[in-house]
Amino acid sequence: MNTNMYDRGNLGSNETLSFGPFRLAVAERLLKKIDEPIPLGSRALDILVALADRGGTVVTHKELIATVWPDVVVENANLRVHVAALRKALGDGQDGVRYVSNVAGRGYCFVSPVTRSITEGPVATNNVANTVRVQKLPPRSARMVGRDGAVQALVQQLQKWRFVSIVGPGGVGKTTVAVSVAHTLIHEFHDGVFFVDLSAVTDPNLVPTAVASALGFMVQTQDLLTSLLAFIADKKILVVLDNCEHVIDVAATLAERVFSNAPQAHILATSREALRADGEYVHLLYSLDCPPEDITLTAIEATRFSAVELFMERAGASGYAGVLCDSDAPIVASICRRLDGIALAIELAAGRVGNVGIAGTADLLGNQSSLLRYSRRTALARHETLNSMLDWSYTLLTEREKLLLCQLSIFVGDFTLQAAISVASESSTDTDVIDALASLVAKSLVSTIHTAKSTSYRLLETTRAYASNKLAKRGDAHRIARRHALFYSKCLENDQTIQSLFREHDLSEYALLMGNVRTALEWALSEHGDLTVGVELATWAVPLFIGLSLLEECREWSERALAALDDASRGTRKEMVLQEALAVTSMFTRGHSDLVLSEYRRGLALAEVFEDRARQVRLFAGLNLFLTRIGDIKGALAIAEQARQIAQAARHPSGTVWAEWWAGIAHHFLGDQAASQLHCERGLSLAIELGASNADFFGFDNRVSALVCLTRTMWLRGFPDQGLRFMQMALDQAESKNNPFPTCVSLVYASTFLLWTGNLQRAGGLIEKLIALSGRYSLATYHALGIALKGTLAINRGEPEQGIKLLRSALDALSSQQYNLLVTGFIGALADGLRKDGQLEEATFAINGALSRATSSGLKLDLSELLRIKSRILSAQNDSMSAQDCLMEAITVAQGQSALGWELRSTIDLAGLLSESGQRDGARQTLALVVDRFTEGFETEDLKRARVLLDALR
Secondary structure, three states: OOOOHHOOOOOOEEEEEEEEOOEOOOOOOOOEEOOEOOOHHHHHHHHHHHHHHHHEEEEHHHHHHHHOOOOOOOOOHHHHHHHHHHHHHHHHOHHOOOOEEEEEEOOEEEOOEEEEEOOOOOOOOOOOOOOOOOOOOOOOOOOOOOOOOHHHHHHHHHHHOOOEEEEEEOOOHHHHHHHHHHHHHHOOOOOOOEEEEHHEEEEEEEHHHHHHHHOOOOOOOOHHHHHHHHOOOOOOOEEEEOOOOHHHHHHHHHHHHHHHOOOOOOOEEEEOOOOOOOOOOOEEEOOOOOOOOOOOOOHHHOOOHHHHHHHHHHHOOOOOOOOOOOHHHHHHHHHHHHHHOOHHHHHHHHHHHHHHHHHHHHHHOOOOHHHHEEOOOOHHHHOOOOHHHHHHHHHOHHOOOOOOHHHHHOOOEEEEEHHHHHHHHHOOHHHHHHHHHHHHHHHOOOOOOOOOOOOEOOOOOHHHHHHHHHHHHHHHHHHHHHHHHHHHHOOOOOHHHHHHOOOOOHHHHHHHHHHHHHHHHHHHOOOOHHHHHHHHHHHHHHHHHHHHOHHHHHHHHHHHHHHHOOOOHOOOOHHHHHHHHHHHHHHHHHHHOHHHHHHHHHHHHHHHOOOOOHHHHHHHHHHHHHHHHHHHHHHHHHHHHHHHHHHHHHHOOOHHHHHHHHHHHHHHOOOOHHHHHHHHHHHHHHHHHHOOOOOOEEEOOOOHHHHHHHHHHHHHOOOOHHHHHHHHHHHHHHHOOHHHHHHHHHHHHHHHHHHHOOOOOHHHHHHHHHHHHHHOOHHHHHHHHHHHHHHHHHOOOOEEEEHHHHHHHHHHHHHHOOOOOOHHHHHHHHHHHHHHHHHHHHHHHHHHHHHHHHHHHHOOHHHHHHHHHHHHHHOOOOOOOHEEEHHHHHHHHHHHOHHHHHHHHHHHHHHHHHOOOOOOHHHHHHHHHHHHHOOOOOOHHHHHHHHHHHHHHH
């Protein structure tokens, strides 16, 4: 006889394994069906013992071969032959009965429940059923995902505390975990491990009878509990009380009495609420880990989350033959989040993947009724569908709890106690609502989220869908929706952090409100809602949308609310707020059209009527940004000066600081770098003096804008090291805001600075980050700027063909958005790329166009550099004299702008031309005079080139 498997497994040689009508005596190697021996070959019997010992678990081909043929090399075909013989002997598959299941590509699994028994000597009767060690456990789940840590913790807790309750919502996997814990501890309790399924007990008074029956205690007395306690008083046993919630009072009493009177007995209970019994240790079982919503995952990264792992395993079991790919990973992650990581819900949903695929399953989940109808044919009745599972919980509630659960279904995501009271307390007291909510929390139908500052609540999505259907059937949905919308309208109106005109606050913590605000707006501005409430809510909500950078969404709500205004509401403060929001968000999401300009002017006219000076300043800030982006810098400078006067008169520090900064930015683009430095540095000093550190408008951090302006200005003025420090300050400031606007601004201008200094590697990293971030938040202008910068980088790296292609694409996009601010510089880069690619005629056309734009628009920042690029094109055409003239003009322009950086570049090129024409001394003297004016930045690319050339000229 092969005894190797006994060394490897957990079987004792005197154990008997029972399944269906069969009994397998391990020591005797005898299989009986009822009392009739079943002939079975030695190898097939070894396989049966190995599989039945690990019932419910997949035993791999390799493990079975190592057990049955420990010293022989055999093929899988040998294994299949003996498994087939085993199945035939068991009648596997006849009348739908299954014992051995093939797990494709892995091995085999024994799927019939197995009961173990061991006779350890003479059996005592003493008027009770025998006390042989009977272990009536369901099979351990073959594929339990994401619960190893919970099982390990529960094993330790049960050994330490003796009485542990696994508490969690329906479908989270309490029973699966409890069964696994029991199997893990099966050899720790020599008097038995007993599983009692209380879900089938409809009368609470029958709980002691169910427990006694499971333990084999069959004496019927009037005081069964007392007799039962006497029976187990000296026994070391583990009793698993599964599904206690509907008989919780009696279950709690029984568990408490067992804990107190049987010092060696251990109790493991599962319930949707704690038993609240003496000695109980509560273990909260949470949902499976789901990927967070704000990150993009690859397939490999997604499957590291237990919810996704479970989904794909169950999808495979449903017949889905594919593997998770990167394109499907976000869909599966979204499904798991939608199902709140509830194991049962994920299993039921994944069961559809074999028929409709991953995307089809996601589409089905969009329908609440579909969400609740998924079924599993082999499930317990209460778990057959999500609807059945929730019906089980719902019927256990009081009428007040049922009503509150339905009312709470209006909330999407987190909600506060005050929100719950506001929605539900119209016909009841606050105390009633608080008590009912506490009860729903205790029964795992409402979850709590604790932070250092507050406690909030939420319904799992499956529970919310179920309760929402119940609310609709009550005919109360619209009344509750109106109360919900009114609550959030008042909540937003009274929050001065959100409504602050000069917002210097991080609004990221308010993101949790957005689900409820959206739901309220959707109802209120619909044909079935209340337009008056909708307009009011939108008015107070748009600052939050802007503060969270939800610009496209803000634009849509502003448009819908403005369209809903009646005649009496036009010309009011509400219209003023909505017009401002529409103008700002349209500028960022739809470009820089005349329509946006008219929206700004309408908002300014209303602000003037209401003498709302603070809002005037903010609207001026938006108009200034609009004019800057279309390239009307002189107009933008005039607006900044006008806004400064209003801000000073109205005593608005943030407005004063903003005006100073944007005057500096305007001078930067107009080509006066000394004035730019003066205004930006004065603004930084005023910000400290007046206590307006950021002067935020529309979620746009103007301190970042000032810092990046100083970054470039200091390079131009010949202070690259100082520019680098300002660049890092700008990047750090933007990063701290957790807002895509300032981050994109910092990345655009930091990238240009790095390109100027020749740090191409770091510039490339920032450019890729800009492209990814702007794409994620649908910020079209910044995305186009990122592509343009990538094209410029390619040309600087000597890849003109790729750079030309990228720049042309980006310039087309910027033109369609009427964005002109940085366009002349990018056209210059394009011309340089065309020169490098040998397309001299097109290069000449491009550079002349850029020079014309710079001259006519007043955007003279790039004028010197454009002239330098033109000189290179002329040199390539062998027109050295014209090239020298261009360089002399470029140097003159740079000197007039206090732009030593541009002056150095042109002087390097001029020195090269002079040297080629034999004027080496003149070239050296001309270049040395410029280089000697630098006091820092000696590791930047231009200064290194200058030193190399000077050495060569000596």
